[in-house]
Amino acid sequence: MVKKIIVFGGTGYYGRTVVTALVARGQMVRVVSRNAEGARAVVGSDVDIFEGDVTHTGDISKALQGMDVIVICLAAMSVKLIRKMKAIERDAVLNIMFEAKKLNISRLIYMSGYEMRADLLDELKIPEFGAIKIEVEAALHASDLNWTILGDAPAFDLFFAFLRGGKMTVPGGGLKAIPTISAEDVGEITAQTALREDLGGQRIRLTGPRAYTFPEVAELVSEITGVTVRHLSIPLTAVRVVSALLYPFTPFPRYLYKSLILLNNFPSDLADEVPRDHQKLLDLFDYKPRTLEIEIESRLCPKD
Ligand SMILES: NC(=O)c1ccc[n+]([C@@H]2O[C@H](COP(=O)([O-])OP(=O)(O)OC[C@H]3O[C@@H](n4cnc5c(N)ncnc54)[C@H](OP(=O)(O)O)[C@@H]3O)[C@@H](O)[C@H]2O)c1
Secondary structure (H helix, E strand, O other), X not given: OOOEEEEEOOOXXXXXXXXXXXXXXXXXXXXXXXXXXXXXXXXXXXXXEEEOOOOOHHHHHHHHOOOOEEEEOOOOOOOOOHHHHHHHHHHHHHHHHHHHHHOOOOEEEEEEEOOOOHHHHHHOOOOHHXXXXXXXXXXXXXXXXXXXXXXXXXXXXXXXXXXEOOEEXXXXXXXXXXXXXXXXXXXXXXXXXXXXOXXXXXEEEEOOOOOEOHHHHHHHHHHHHOOOOEEEEEOHHHHHHHHHHHOXXXXXXXXXXXXHHHHOOOOHHHHHOHHHHHHHHHHHOOOOOOOHHHHHHHHHOOOO
């Protein structure tokens, strides 16, 4: 059966892959974007685009008219939006939930972080880093919506972001194994979740097959490309100092610094569970996972 699915954040890095997977399944997709023309260029012509801003409640209720399923992939993780993070990632999401209830739309998929542990964030002295997602997840649990929370691992891009000129230079070293996933797999799994009725009330962690440390990835890149990549560690304090200096101009580097703290303190019990979490995805969803090896080959090995 064809469903009408609205994707908030459907032009974003993960959101656009959700839209692609839904369109491929012949669903009717509406994407909310602040810029209709830009959105059209990103999501193509098979999608209904609603130009609107989620910080305006009126836009949310208009956009939701006639929809069956809501997918939320909103984020404010950019220099331009970071100051509006609470309005976009918290207030707007709570408003979407409120308006959904009024319009009798019960199915809602919420993209979150891999796992939000308040005690770990407190211990690392970065409680505000996950506060919004923790609050939204609690609001979903308390609601009578038919919600599914998807705890997304970072995209494989994370590793490539630190790779330049034969060196993988990582603040703090990146010595803890972390889960990562391909954006395409996130899109595929999210689309299937949106179309299923049996995953309500579940929180599912989305990860690729295994967790890697940055030195392991440097080694893997060297093996696959045949060109040696050296792993280098720079002190996290250097990033802290720069982010503090820039803070009066933009809080964004400070936010990145906090994400690096988390990256360097990723809980090993969660990393150990990655193969099991990935197997659960294989059991639950019909897709062929894209591995980091495939990603390295396609990005770094020239085609003949
Ligand atoms: N990317 C990752 O590696 C990663 C890792 C873990 C978890 N996640 C989670 O996945 C979700 C999506 O992240 P992402 O990286 O894909 O986001 P992103 O690329 O930064 O995209 C953000 C999206 O939010 C929309 N948006 C922002 N402000 C808006 C506003 N005022 N009104 C309407 N739309 C607005 C943007 O739409 P327009 O610009 O078109 O208006 C865009 O589609 C987030 O919950 C994030 O925490 C992502």
